[in-house]
Amino acid sequence: MDAFTTLKAVAVPIDQANVDTDQIIPARFLGRTRDRQVEGFFHDLRLDPNGRPREGVTLNNPAYKGAKIMVGNTNFACGSSRENAVTTMVDNGFRSFIAPSFGDIFFNNCFQNGCLPIRLPAERVARIRVILHELPGAEIAIDLAKQTVTGPDGKTDSFEVDPFRKEMLLKGADEVKITLGYESDIKRFEDKQKQEMPWL
Amino acid sequence: MTAPRTMFEKIWQRHVVVDRPDGYTLLYIDRHLMHDGSSPAYARLKARGMNLRRADRAAATPDHYVKTDHRSKDVPDPDHRRLLNDITKNCNEAGVTLFDLGDVRQGIIHVVGPEQGLSQPGLTLVCGDSHTSTHGALGALAFGIGSSEVTHVMATQCLWQRKPKSMRITVDGALHPHITGKDIILAIIAKIGAAGAVGHVMEYAGSAIRGLSMEGRLTLCNMSIEAGGRAGMVAPDDTTFQYLDGKPFAPKGANWDKAMAFWKTVPTEDGAAFDREVTLNAAEIAPMVTWGTSPEDALSISGRVPDPASAPDAGKQENMKRALEYMDLKPGTPMDGIAVDRVFIGSCTNSRIEDLRAAAAVAKGRKAKIPAWVVAGSGLVKQQAEAEGLDRIFREAGFDWREPGCSMCIGVNGDTGVLGQRIASTSNRNFIGRQGVGVRTHLVSPAMAAAAAVTGHFTDVRKLLGQDRG
Numbered sequence: 240m241d242a243f244t245t246l247k248a249v250a251v252p253i254d255q256a257n258v259d260t261d262q263i264i265p266a267r268f269l270g271r272t273r274d275r276q277v278e279g280f281f282h283d284l285r286l287d288p289n290g291r292p293r294e295g296v297t298l299n300n301p302a303y304k305g306a307k308i309m310v311g312n313t314n315f316a317c318g319s320s321r322e323n324a325v326t327t328m329v330d331n332g333f334r335s336f337i338a339p340s341f342g343d344i345f346f347n348n349c350f351q352n353g354c355l356p357i358r359l360p361a362e363r364v365a366r367i368r369v370i371l372h373e374l375p376g377a378e379i380a381i382d383l384a385k386q387t388v389t390g391p392d393g394k395t396d397s398f399e400v401d402p403f404r405k406e407m408l409l410k411g412a413d414e415v416k417i418t419l420g421y422e423s424d425i426k427r428f429e430d431k432q433k434q435e436m437p438w439l
Numbered sequence: 440m441t442a443p444r445t446m447f448e449k450i451w452q453r454h455v456v457v458d459r460p461d462g463y464t465l466l467y468i469d470r471h472l473m474h475d476g477s478s479p480a481y482a483r484l485k486a487r488g489m490n491l492r493r494a495d496r497a498a499a500t501p502d503h504y505v506k507t508d509h510r511s512k513d514v515p516d517p518d519h520r521r522l523l524n525d526i527t528k529n530c531n532e533a534g535v536t537l538f539d540l541g542d543v544r545q546g547i548i549h550v551v552g553p554e555q556g557l558s559q560p561g562l563t564l565v566c567g568d569s570h571t572s573t574h575g576a577l578g579a580l581a582f583g584i585g586s587s588e589v590t591h592v593m594a595t596q597c598l599w600q601r602k603p604k605s606m607r608i609t610v611d612g613a614l615h616p617h618i619t620g621k622d623i624i625l626a627i628i629a630k631i632g633a634a635g636a637v638g639h640v641m642e643y644a645g646s647a648i649r650g651l652s653m654e655g656r657l658t659l660c661n662m663s664i665e666a667g668g669r670a671g672m673v674a675p676d677d678t679t680f681q682y683l684d685g686k687p688f689a690p691k692g693a694n695w696d697k698a699m700a701f702w703k704t705v706p707t708e709d710g711a712a713f714d715r716e717v718t719l720n721a722a723e724i725a726p727m728v729t730w731g732t733s734p735e736d737a738l739s740i741s742g743r744v745p746d747p748a749s750a751p752d753a754g755k756q757e758n759m760k761r762a763l764e765y766m767d768l769k770p771g772t773p774m775d776g777i778a779v780d781r782v783f784i785g786s787c788t789n790s791r792i793e794d795l796r797a798a799a800a801v802a803k804g805r806k807a808k809i810p811a812w813v814v815a816g817s818g819l820v821k822q823q824a825e826a827e828g829l830d831r832i833f834r835e836a837g838f839d840w841r842e843p844g845c846s847m848c849i850g851v852n853g854d855t856g857v858l859g860q861r862i863a864s865t866s867n868r869n870f871i872g873r874q875g876v877g878v879r880t881h882l883v884s885p886a887m888a889a890a891a892a893v894t895g896h897f898t899d900v901r902k903l904l905g906q907d908r909g
Contacts, residue, residue, distance in 0.1 A: 254754075254757070255757075255758060255761070256634075256754065256755075256758055257633050257634065257733045257735075257758075259733075259868070259870045261868070261870040261871070261872060261873050262870070262871060262872075265872055265876075266849045266850060266851045266873070267850070267851060269476065269851060270476075270504060270516065270518040270519050270522055270851060271518050272518070283871065283872045283876060288858055288876050288877055312754070313634055314633055314634035314637060314667060317633060317634065317637075317667060318569065318664070318665075318868060318870060319569050319868075320567060320568055320569040320571075320583040320584060320585055321585075322585035322586040322587060323586075325585070340634055340637050341637075342637070342667065343603075343637060343638060343667070343669050344569060344583055344584065344585060347584070347585065347588065348585035348586075348587065348588075351585060351587035351588065352587070365754075401461070401462065401463060401601055402461035402462070402463075403459060403461050403462070403463035403599065403601075404463075414587075414591060414599065415487065415489075415590070415591055415594045415595065418465065418591065418594070418595045418597055418599070419594075419595065421456065421457050421465055421597075424456050424457050424465070425456055425465075425467070425595065425596065425597060428456045428467050429467075429596075432467070435701075436697075436698075436701065437694060437697065438690030438694035438695070438697060438698045439469060439496070439562075
């Protein structure tokens with residue numbers, strides 16, 4: 240997994256609440272190999288049924304080209320557990336998401352792909368989205384070690400992140416490898432369970 | 440004396456392998472369910488040169504990519520064909536129990552797990568699918584995970600988790616006739632919102648929940664994710680034990696007695712504290728219909744399409760406007776009477792035998808005015824329905840009787856609506872484009888879906904059945 244340390248990049252705002260992972264990548268792209276899922280990225284939000292770019296859609300505005308940060312709204316990326324929602328974001332350049340709250344499964348999936356989901360207060364996130372609309376192409380700076388986000392207005396907020404997840408991201412650690420280091424604990428658990436729950 | 444504990448707390452504590460000082464827990468996973476979308480996770484496991492740690496704790500069935508008009512794996516799409524063949528190859532190689540196409544036990548994984556007795560009280564259960572919350576109906580801690588975590592479970596039988604918070608939803612009182620688990624969960628989501636339970640494990644309690652059949656509870660827990668919940672659970676009781684008794688993978692003989700002794704210790708203890716409590720009055724729940732593009736956009740069939748002008752803030756107003764535009768609905772329109780183009784009865788939410796019986800009771804002696812599909816949740820459900828003559832009732836009413844799979848709930852197998860169609864669906868998500876590009880989905884119970892099929896518009900099933908059948 241790629242490490243995540245600091246990121247200073249263009250940020251794109253997505254205003255709607257409850258953006259579901261079906262919007263991030265519609266289900267019909269899921270059966271494909273990863274390299275052919277890239278175009279699924281917000282496909283139906285970006286393009287009309289004839290494949291033409293929809294007017295007035297922020298994601299189609301070239302001023303946000305090269306964005307690596309997405310600033311969403313409440314319950315961002317809720318719904319389906321499809322990890323493709325994270326990988327298609329990664330394959331379209333995104334590494335961090337800022338929102339007041341996230342769908343739990345997407346939130347967990349981010350850490351599996353070297354991405355950092357950041358929860359900030361709803362008012363602050365709303366303010367950042369407004370600025371990003373007013374100044375398309377404006378940047379946000381994130382420092383994971385210091386746990387800070389500096390908005391396009393220069394204001395810095397600190398954010399919470401689980402120490403375990405932080406450490407994994409900073410090192411780009413392999414989670415399976417870490418878990419295998421606990422082999423004796425897992426074995427002990429299994430031996431005990433075999434005695435206690437013989438029907439399993 | 441230790442403080443009284445919730446069911447979730449007890450199951451969690453029982454599965455802790457390692458508690459790190461930083462608040463992260465390595466949690467043991469008792470049961471891992473797989474489907475035809477799990478192949479990339481298996482490929483990553485093999486790429487590491489690893490095998491499943493506990494193939495004996497896994498079970499699989501193809502459901503997402505299977506066709507519902509035939510049982511062949513020889514589907515036209517090469518990607519889908521590969522996925523359907525991979526699950527067979529992988530399970531054979533790994534020694535995982537597989538209910539494959541052609542096996543009467545094949546079906547939607549969240550129908551098959553409980554049906555086979557794989558889902559049991561007090562277990563931790565995961566699957567690479569968000570509707571894994573379904574299995575909580577048996578008193579298990581069951582939740583959906585992403586593909587990387589699936590690989591992690593295959594490799595280690597464990598998951599790193601931060602302990603979620605707890606939330607109890609109490610529904611007391613008597614339900615009116617024709618009110619189902621589907622109506623209850625839609626009423627709950629309408630009340631607490633699509634993000635209402637984010638970060639929480641939900642326990643459904645109260646007399647109305649205890650009165651639900653196991654199938655009603657499965658429907659209820661299934662849509663916990665639509666409230667944002669990490670998981671949903673119902674305490675195991677006699678309904679649970681009777682349901683499990685005799686199921687193929689349920690314990691037998693002396694093991695049954697040992698399991699029962701444990702299962703009885705699973706429910707929440709009196710006085711246990713939850714981080715949040717929500718209550719609903721069962722008597723106030725009517726047949727529910729969604730009007731928008733989030734499951735929280737649900738109201739009674741006797742309601743009217745809401746007016747964005749009534750929204751509490753500008754953001755919500757904009758969201759409502761956007762939803763109504765997509766759904767092509769005008770504020771103030773009575774829900775009862777909105778014309779429907781198509782009906783889908785199926786999905787891991789509502790494709791079990793009781794769902795089909797409820798729909799058949801409405802279809803019986805009537806004729807569908809619009810295309811209507813019935814997709815049983817498993818081969819065994821289909822077989823049971825046919826033994827009861829439900830297939831005949833549906834066919835005589837002009838409904839399409841199809842083979843088991845996820846079908847039009849997610850549409851990845853090609854079962855989708857067409858642009859602009861309005862569908863009354865017993866599935867779980869009315870998201871934009873969920874059932875096809877530009878398709879408008881309204882979530883309802885099986886009886887309400889059948890009522891829409893035979894009238895061509897949303898209809899209060901209580902009135903329809905009251906009219907001519909007393």
